[in-house]
Amino acid sequence: xxxxxxxDSLIVNLLGISLTVLFTLLLVFIIVPAIFGVSFxxxxxxxxxxxxxxxxxxxxxxxxAKEKNHQLYKPYTNGIIAKDPTSxxxxxxxxxxxxxxxxxxxTPEFELSDIFYFxxxxxxxxxxxxxxxxxxxxxxxxxxxxxxxxxxFQYISLRLTVLWGLGVLIRYCFLLPxxxxxxxxxxxxxxxxxxxxxxxxxxxxxEFLSKHVHLMCYRICVRALTAIITYHDRKNRPRNGGICxxxxxxxxxxxxxxxxxxxxxxGQVHGGxxxxxxxxxxxxxxxxxxxxxxxxDRHLVAKRLTEHVQDKSKLPILIFPEGTCINNTSVxxxxxxxxxxxxxxxxxxxxxDPQFGDAFWNSSKYGMVTYLLRMMxxxxxxxxxxxxxxxxxxxxxxxxQFANRVKAAIARQGGLVDLLWDGGLKRxxxxxxxxxxxxxxxxxxxxxxxxxxSRS
Amino acid sequence: xxxxxxxxxxxxxxxxxxxxxxxxxxxxxxxxxRFRALDTNKKGYxxxxxxxxxxxxxxxxxxxxxxxxxxPDGSLQVDFPDFVRVLAHxxxxxxxxxxxxxxxxxxxxxxxxxxxxxxxxxYDLDRDGKISRHEMLQVLRLMVGVQVTEExxxxxxxxxxxxxxxxxxxxxxxxEFAKSLEKMDIEQKMSIRILK
Numbered sequence: 001x002x003x004x005x006x007x008d009s010l011i012v013n014l015l016g017i018s019l020t021v022l023f024t025l026l027l028v029f030i031i032v033p034a035i036f037g038v039s040f041x042x043x044x045x046x047x048x049x050x051x052x053x054x055x056x057x058x059x060x061x062x063x064x065a066k067e068k069n070h071q072l073y074k075p076y077t078n079g080i081i082a083k084d085p086t087s088x089x090x091x092x093x094x095x096x097x098x099x100x101x102x103x104x105x106x107t108p109e110f111e112l113s114d115i116f117y118f119x120x121x122x123x124x125x126x127x128x129x130x131x132x133x134x135x136x137x138x139x140x141x142x143x144x145x146x147x148x149x150x151x152x153f154q155y156i157s158l159r160l161t162v163l164w165g166l167g168v169l170i171r172y173c174f175l176l177p178x179x180x181x182x183x184x185x186x187x188x189x190x191x192x193x194x195x196x197x198x199x200x201x202x203x204x205x206x207e208f209l210s211k212h213v214h215l216m217c218y219r220i221c222v223r224a225l226t227a228i229i230t231y232h233d234r235k236n237r238p239r240n241g242g243i244c245x246x247x248x249x250x251x252x253x254x255x256x257x258x259x260x261x262x263x264x265x266x267g268q269v270h271g272g273x274x275x276x277x278x279x280x281x282x283x284x285x286x287x288x289x290x291x292x293x294x295x296x297d298r299h300l301v302a303k304r305l306t307e308h309v310q311d312k313s314k315l316p317i318l319i320f321p322e323g324t325c326i327n328n329t330s331v332x333x334x335x336x337x338x339x340x341x342x343x344x345x346x347x348x349x350x351x352x353d354p355q356f357g358d359a360f361w362n363s364s365k366y367g368m369v370t371y372l373l374r375m376m377x378x379x380x381x382x383x384x385x386x387x388x389x390x391x392x393x394x395x396x397x398x399x400x401q402f403a404n405r406v407k408a409a410i411a412r413q414g415g416l417v418d419l420l421w422d423g424g425l426k427r428x429x430x431x432x433x434x435x436x437x438x439x440x441x442x443x444x445x446x447x448x449x450x451x452x453x454s455r456s
Numbered sequence: 457x458x459x460x461x462x463x464x465x466x467x468x469x470x471x472x473x474x475x476x477x478x479x480x481x482x483x484x485x486x487x488x489x490r491f492r493a494l495d496t497n498k499k500g501y502x503x504x505x506x507x508x509x510x511x512x513x514x515x516x517x518x519x520x521x522x523x524x525x526x527x528p529d530g531s532l533q534v535d536f537p538d539f540v541r542v543l544a545h546x547x548x549x550x551x552x553x554x555x556x557x558x559x560x561x562x563x564x565x566x567x568x569x570x571x572x573x574x575x576x577x578x579y580d581l582d583r584d585g586k587i588s589r590h591e592m593l594q595v596l597r598l599m600v601g602v603q604v605t606e607e608x609x610x611x612x613x614x615x616x617x618x619x620x621x622x623x624x625x626x627x628x629x630x631x632e633f634a635k636s637l638e639k640m641d642i643e644q645k646m647s648i649r650i651l652k
Contacts, residue, residue: 081648081649081650081651095640095645109612110596110612110615110616111616112616112620112628112633112636112637113637113640113645114599115518115575115578115579115595115599116575116642116645116646117645118516118517118518118522118599119518119522119574119575119578119646120546120645120646120647120648121516122513122516122518122519122522123522123543123546123648124648125510125512125513125516126494126507126510126513126522126543127487127490127543127648127650128490129510129511129512129513364496434515435514435515435516435517435519435601436601436602437515438515438516438517439517439599439600439601439602439603440601440603442517442599442600443600443601443603443604446596446600446604446612447600447603447604447608447612
């Protein structure tokens with residue numbers, strides 16, 4: 001027995017050394033390109049291979065489901081119920097027409113049957129409404145070998161199960177530690193790098209170094225998530241003195257945008273690790289961090305942002321006007337604050353491909369740490385970023401109209417649905433202005449305008 | 457291997473619910489997922505607040521009344537069977553039912569009479585079986601908000617009650633309500649079709 005011991009320790013040592021060497025090689029292989037901003041195209045190859053595997057897996061599942069006569073889960077992306085897009089007036093007129101035999105003239109009046117319109121509309125929204133489904137993760141048509149996205153997974157075949165098991169092994173035992181190591185490296189380099197740059201005197205050299213330290217660390221973080229990003233129209237990238245607005249799906253949006261451009265961040269001061277990072281970053285270049293108490297004061301926020309924007313030497317500000325994370329199938333109401341400042345707005349549309357990993361952060365379901373773990377155990381984060389041409393506010397539009405114009409442009413480019421509703425609906429009730437609009441339309445039908453009455 | 461059990465088993469008393477409401481299994485499953493999506497804290501039932509969170513319902517002038525119809529007799533929770541029973545009123549009428557139905561069985565929830573009853577109770581707040589002028593005024597006020605003066609609304613309410621009232625008691629009973637709407641195609645106007 002004791003003869004085995006020296007062999008044991010030798011083997012263990014060899015194993016340990018080879019693993020460490022492998023790990024370090026991988027890290028170097030990934031970090032060095034990140035520093036110089038080059039890419040070997042490995043991630044794209046990885047993506048293509050995964051797509052082929054997913055297609056096979058989905059076919060297998062569909063075949064298996066047919067054999068066993070199960071119903072595969074069909075996504076409800078088109079809504080649960082059949083809706084007619086008619087207006088309030090048309091519908092009520094139709095209801096009245098079908099109910100009464102007397103000829104329908106245009107005199108405004110009230111009928112008992114008018115209530116049917118509101119009743120049915122109300123029930124329709126209870127069965128299916130545009131907003132509630134934006135706050136839960138999008139449902140996929142094909143399966144991507146993550147059990148978290150498959151809602152009615154049944155045992156189909158041995159091969160599929162083995163593939164899934166292999167997937168779990170790779171993701172949790174290989175990719176996860178690698179990614180955590182990369183993330184750790186990226187963040188510590190960011191903190192150390194920006195602090196060191198902060199000691200330099202202000203000048204061109206400091207700016208140059210600061211820009212590259214920031215870019216380098218964000219690129220490492222991008223690799224830590226295995227994010228495969230395609231940038232379009234890079235000539236429209238935001239410039240100094242402008243504001244960059246984008247749709248918001250997750251905190252990762254910041255990393256994605258900041259790895260391709262040098263921005264000033266805006267946000268609330270946090271405690272803990274985030275606070276350390278924030279304090280370090282602001283030493284190297286002026287970001288705009290607000291204390292919790294200052295955030296409530298809209299004028300103060302507007303003033304600081306305006307000052308920043310007017311200083312042409314300062315970096316473009318990065319803002320997410322939706323105010324909260326949406327599930328990347330739609331764009332919700334933009335808060336008008338950033339559009340009142342009067343700077344050039346550079347819209348950016350971000351669209352994630354949900355096949356490789358769902359980037360949406362459902363903050364009511366998962367905390368930040370759980371969310372990051374889920375991100376790091378997905379296959380990859382694949383997204384497209386479109387830089388749209390800059391927009392400025394016209395003289396005859398107010399901030400709200402300008403915000404809606406920008407929102408429509410972003411929704412159009414990203415292929416997202418443009419919604420009127422406030423992202424805050426996730427937590428609060430809707431404003432009364434919308435209800436008053438409906439009431440106004442209906443009142444016209446039963447009492448008419450003042451002009452009508454005086455004429456009759 | 458994380459697998460959910462086959463879907464039908466998710467819904468309690470699925471068979472009896474299906475017979476009672478007339479929904480197909482697929483429709484019931486969709487409504488169940490919708491119920492779960494609305495139940496934000498995963499309590500297993502819906503409260504008033506869960507329904508009030510629906511933005512498009514909150515802007516409906518009759519939104520509160522519609523929510524009330526899910527909570528009869530002062531109850532504070534609605535579970536899935538009750539949720540589906542209310543929604544069953546809006547199921548489109550099946551053509552096959554008409555001739556083959558056994559007259560001894562209770563009327564299906566989505567019959568013309570039951571749809572009318574549902575609309576009636578939106579008006580009849582105190583559930584006394586009659587829509588008084590005062591209740592008519594209240595509903596009108598909900599639908600028009602502040603856009604119309606009190607006198608105009610009162611005259612409209614007065615006229616409507618008079619037109620429908622046949623026995624002269626100054627209120628509209630359910631039968632008078634049904635009679636004034638007898639020509640209306642209720643089935644179509646109070647039906648919501650669930651997609652396959």
